[in-house]
Amino acid sequence: MVKLAGKEVGEIGYGLMGLTWRANPPSQEQSFKAMRAAIAHGANAWNGGELYGSPERNSLHLLNEYFTKYPEDADKVVLSIKGGIIPGQMVPDGSEKNVRRSIDECLKVLDGKKVLDLFECARLDPKTPLETTIGTIAEYVKAGKIGGISLSEVNAQSIRRASKVHKISAVEVEFSLWATDILENGIAQTCAELDIPIIAYSPLGRGFLTGQIKSFDDIPDTAFIKHLPRFQPDVFDENLKLVKEVEQLAVKKGCTPAQIALAWVRAHSGRGGLPIIIPIPGATTEDRINENMTKVTLSKDDMAAIDEILKRTTIVGGRYNDAAMAFCDL
Template identity: 75%
Template sequence: MPQITGKNVGSIGYGLMGLTWRANPPSQTQSFAAMRTALSLGANFWNGGELYGTPERNSLHLLNEYFTERPDDADKVVLSIKGGLKPGEMAPDGSEKNVRRSIDECLRVLDGKKFLDIFECARVDPATPIETTVGAIAEYVKVGKVGGVGLSEVSAETIRRAAKVTKIAAVEVEFSLWATDILENGIAEACAELNIPIVAYSPLGRGFLTGQIKSPDDIPDDDFRKHMPRFQPDVFDQNMELVRQVEQLASKKKCTSGQVALAWIKAQSGKDGNPVLIPIPGATTEERIKENMKDVELNEDDLAEIKGILSKVTITGGRY
């Protein structure tokens, strides 16, 4: 079983973003049901954000409410929170002052209902040395207010620089069949060298790999994916080729394409010199969480088939 900050976590975690950061968030009742289901099925590594919503309503507020109702679940969950943006803006501010503000705000909203196991700045601030940013978080670790320092969307060089300042508990980056960059750009290599687990966000390619989206018209107008390069009409069908081929394998395995995508990530964990990899699919319904948590095993022939698919299919368009 993988460990983060010395605590055992499941091989699949749970991303909380969709519970508070969307045009029409699910009700508290639905959110609580999803959270309970994820935890009951072994997804005890939860990933949320101060930025997932508004300053008045984000992951921290939902978590406070959840652990107020279910205090016994608090010690079962390993919680990672992203922050470090300018208040109310999608702009990074990794200065010591703002990092302290962000952590203090997260702790204030959690109100002691749940320990903050990891804090990470959502993006690197180009105006602030990473040493300053992680050093500020490390001060909270030293006094026991935070369990560990995380990094998000960083380069291999930044990981190595940060690791010279303090122990890095986890690195969160996008990783999926749809985005395999970390296997080529040195990030996976750096994390393996430093024994840092990777938390893989968007492991289902922002829903693309589930096969639920068949055309650009399936994406609601108020959905942020509507503006992302890989979902644009001129490249959509070309990118769908990956999904079509994964669906063929899923049909043979008698499972869903999303389950194949998650199983593939788990199969890369600790393989061929990779670090531990923990996918954190987000879901808002019990049904979808149960689907994500179903264990599907890929044998060597399956993995070879996927390797062949990845070598032939080119994903067009940037991640953002």
């Protein structure tokens, strides 16, 4: 049994970012179909953000609309929301004042339609002591206004520091076949020691591991990933080698590359001294949800083959640019 914030969740969750944070978001009808499909498949660990869109239209607004139409789903979903930034900017502000503003705004927009099970600051604020930020969120937990505290893109030391202030219910970090850092930098080990589940965002490498992106030109000009180092023309073909190897394995297994990628993440969950790991692939269509939720089991031989692929494949470029990466190791 997999639990998050004391509530049972599926082995695979659902990332809501793409439903509101893109140049041309999907329609409400399309979004609702995807969200309902996630529920139907048991993908009830939902992850959204105050920053996923504008202050006027983000995950919280869509969630309000969804739970207004489907109030029966509210108790089924375990909801985690990222906030703690300056409104309308991608700048962290972990001060007591802004954290209170952020949580209060999230609760206001949800309007009682759904409990806020977890709240996390999208990034730590280097100008504010972590203890101040976590302590402020903890006041809302103790008051019963939110269910628990999660952390996002922090290092192992910060996880330990935060845990001394208040129980940490989850740590959200990037983890996939082309972002294996947490297995070597102490994050996974620390979470295992402290019995903290990991929420693995971008388990499909921001769509790269699906095999749908064959060239730099396949990426829409409005897409966020077009500006990330790993997708640039000078390294694209080198990084595509991993995808091609995964595609070959998928053919042998009779499944899709995305299903291989998700199976690999799930295979690490709770095994070999690792913590529970819940991948949260994002999807904007019902069909993609159905694909992601079709679970494939990797054998020992499959895992060994993937280990060999990873050993001989070098991923070139950072997960974000240098300025953004500086906020991922606080």
